[in-house]
Amino acid sequence: MKIEFIDKAKNGVIGVVLFEGTEAKISKTYCIRQTSDFKAKANACQVAAIDGDKTIIFAGLGKEAEYSNEILKKAVGKFVACAGQYKAKELTIDCTAVDDVASVVEGTVLAGYSFLKYKPTDEKEKTTLEKLSLITSKPKNTSEKEAGHALLVANTVNYVRDLSNEPANVATPTFLAKAGQQVATTSKNIACTVLDKKKLEELGCNSLLSVAAGSTQPPAMVILDYKPAKYSKTIAFVGKGITFDSGGISLKPGKDMDQMKFDKNGACAVIGSVKAISELQLPIRVVGVFAATENLPSGSASKPGDVVKAYNGKTIEILNTDAEGRLVLADALAYTVANYKPDYVVDIATLTGACVVALGNSFSGLTTNNDKFAESVLEAGIQSGDRCWKLPLGTDFDDKIKSDVADIKNLGAPEGAGGALTAAAFLKHFVGNTPWVHLDVAGTAWTTSQRDYFVKGATGVGVRLFVKLCENLVKT
Ligand code: BES
Numbered sequence: 060m061k062i063e064f065i066d067k068a069k070n071g072v073i074g075v076v077l078f079e080g081t082e083a084k085i086s087k088t089y090c091i092r093q094t095s096d097f098k099a100k101a102n103a104c105q106v107a108a109i110d111g112d113k114t115i116i117f118a119g120l121g122k123e124a125e126y127s128n129e130i131l132k133k134a135v136g137k138f139v140a141c142a143g144q145y146k147a148k149e150l151t152i153d154c155t156a157v158d159d160v161a162s163v164v165e166g167t168v169l170a171g172y173s174f175l176k177y178k179p180t181d182e183k184e185k186t187t188l189e190k191l192s193l194i195t196s197k198p199k200n201t202s203e204k205e206a207g208h209a210l211l212v213a214n215t216v217n218y219v220r221d222l223s224n225e226p227a228n229v230a231t232p233t234f235l236a237k238a239g240q241q242v243a244t245t246s247k248n249i250a251c252t253v254l255d256k257k258k259l260e261e262l263g264c265n266s267l268l269s270v271a272a273g274s275t276q277p278p279a280m281v282i283l284d285y286k287p288a289k290y291s292k293t294i295a296f297v298g299k300g301i302t303f304d305s306g307g308i309s310l311k312p313g314k315d316m317d318q319m320k321f322d323k324n325g326a327c328a329v330i331g332s333v334k335a336i337s338e339l340q341l342p343i344r345v346v347g348v349f350a351a352t353e354n355l356p357s358g359s360a361s362k363p364g365d366v367v368k369a370y371n372g373k374t375i376e377i378l379n380t381d382a383e384g385r386l387v388l389a390d391a392l393a394y395t396v397a398n399y400k401p402d403y404v405v406d407i408a409t410l411t412g413a414c415v416v417a418l419g420n421s422f423s424g425l426t427t428n429n430d431k432f433a434e435s436v437l438e439a440g441i442q443s444g445d446r447c448w449k450l451p452l453g454t455d456f457d458d459k460i461k462s463d464v465a466d467i468k469n470l471g472a473p474e475g476a477g478g479a480l481t482a483a484a485f486l487k488h489f490v491g492n493t494p495w496v497h498l499d500v501a502g503t504a505w506t507t508s509q510r511d512y513f514v515k516g517a518t519g520v521g522v523r524l525f526v527k528l529c530e531n532l533v534k535t
Pocket residue numbers: 304306322379381382383384409410411412413415469470471478501502
């Protein structure tokens with residue numbers, strides 16, 4: 060999508076963002092007879108006037124005192140959705156009410172996304188947004204810089220949505236590994252290593268291999284090592300990459316099982332984050348790791364009661380093969396901290412249904428062994444829009460995952476009590492003393508209906524957060 064800066068609205072579809080109480084003033088600017096019924100409340104959107112070749116749409120920001128950049132992104136998202144009916148390839152947005160060019164660009168690019176790879180060509184042509192014209196009172200060079208940065212990040216979020224929306228028959232573990240390799244060859248300073256099944260066997264990644272046991276698709280652990288010329292800190296991002304989660308022998312119910320193609324979202328977010336951070340050439344080393352496999356039932360699949368030894372030597376009793384995310388992350392986390400010794404590690408995983416019950420769809424669950432590091436992730440969440448909410452961890456849940464026959468078991472308290480927390484308590488065994496944040500994105504990785512600036516499907520959660528976190532870390 061191209062962006063240009065203009066002084067005065069041209070013909071076409073024009074969005075105007077405005078605060079409550081400024082309706083009369085804005086209506087006058089656009090020579091619109093003030094419509095008495097439109098109040099610029101947050102989330103309100105209305106076609107204000109159709110005047111010859113101009114269609115003017117108002118998008119409310121609510122009260123100025125309650126403003127946040129998230130409100131602006133949502134307002135822009137509402138406008139883009141509303142403008143969709145005109146099938147315009149170009150849109151104009153007047154954002155002089157708040158000159159936050161970055162949020163306007165981000166909101167537009169994210170809301171304008173659609174996944175049409177498997178649709179006819181004419182439908183693709185009709186719906187692709189090609190140009191955004193912005194009216195802002197900010198100086199042009201600042202606007203261009205802000206817009207360029209926002210466009211890069213939002214385009215990467217959409218790239219991750221593309222990966223994540225791919226069906227499981229296409230997006231196999233090998234497909235994800237290839238996507239990682241592709242990013243390494245097209246971006247700067249990234250080395251990609253693919254650990255295949257044989258290598259994983261040699262390394263003793265038996266926990267990951269136990270999940271892959273039921274599938275004919277070979278698993279892979281992929282490392283994308285972004286190492287800029289200058290850096291002082293290393294952060295690792297570790298993603299769950301289950302390309303399809305049927306539950307395995309502990310088979311899931313059939314209803315909505317198709318959604319489990321999104322169980323690879325953590326891996327997709329890792330690929331996209333390393334890509335964006337490299338393109339921005341941030342002076343921080345980023346080790347992006349993901350463990351990719353299918354989780355399927357078959358004669359060779361793991362069974363409840365099986366015991367495996369993970370990369371770090373811990374033994375795990377598998378009591379439910381549907382709690383496979385923690386099994387693949389166990390090896391990926393242990394391998395990452397042992398071999399790359401990062402200053403920080405963040406894992407991202409569609410890990411538990413319990414997290415969705417607890418937090419719903421706008422906050423990812425955050426657990427940690429280091430409150431200070433957690434603070435910086437929470438802050439980056441607020442700034443970027445990928446918001447997180449802290450859940451308790453400490454030592455309270457340790458005894459819930461004690462096993463009778465092994466060091467730990469992959470299932471927590473009966474009836475799933477505190478399911479998101481016992482999952483985190485399990486992961487804690489694989490990070491040692493490295494400052495660590497675990498993000499459960501089960502509720503935020505995809506949406507089943509249009510929400511804010513997201514259309515149905517993958518949201519690309521994680522990219523905006525990780526980019527912002529790294530930008531903040533290099534400043535401190
Ligand atoms: N991928 C699922 C978690 C999930 C569920 C994500 C719904 C998004 C929406 C995960 O592998 C899983 O099945 N977890 C189980 C764990 C349980 C068996 C301890 C769950 O949450 O039910």
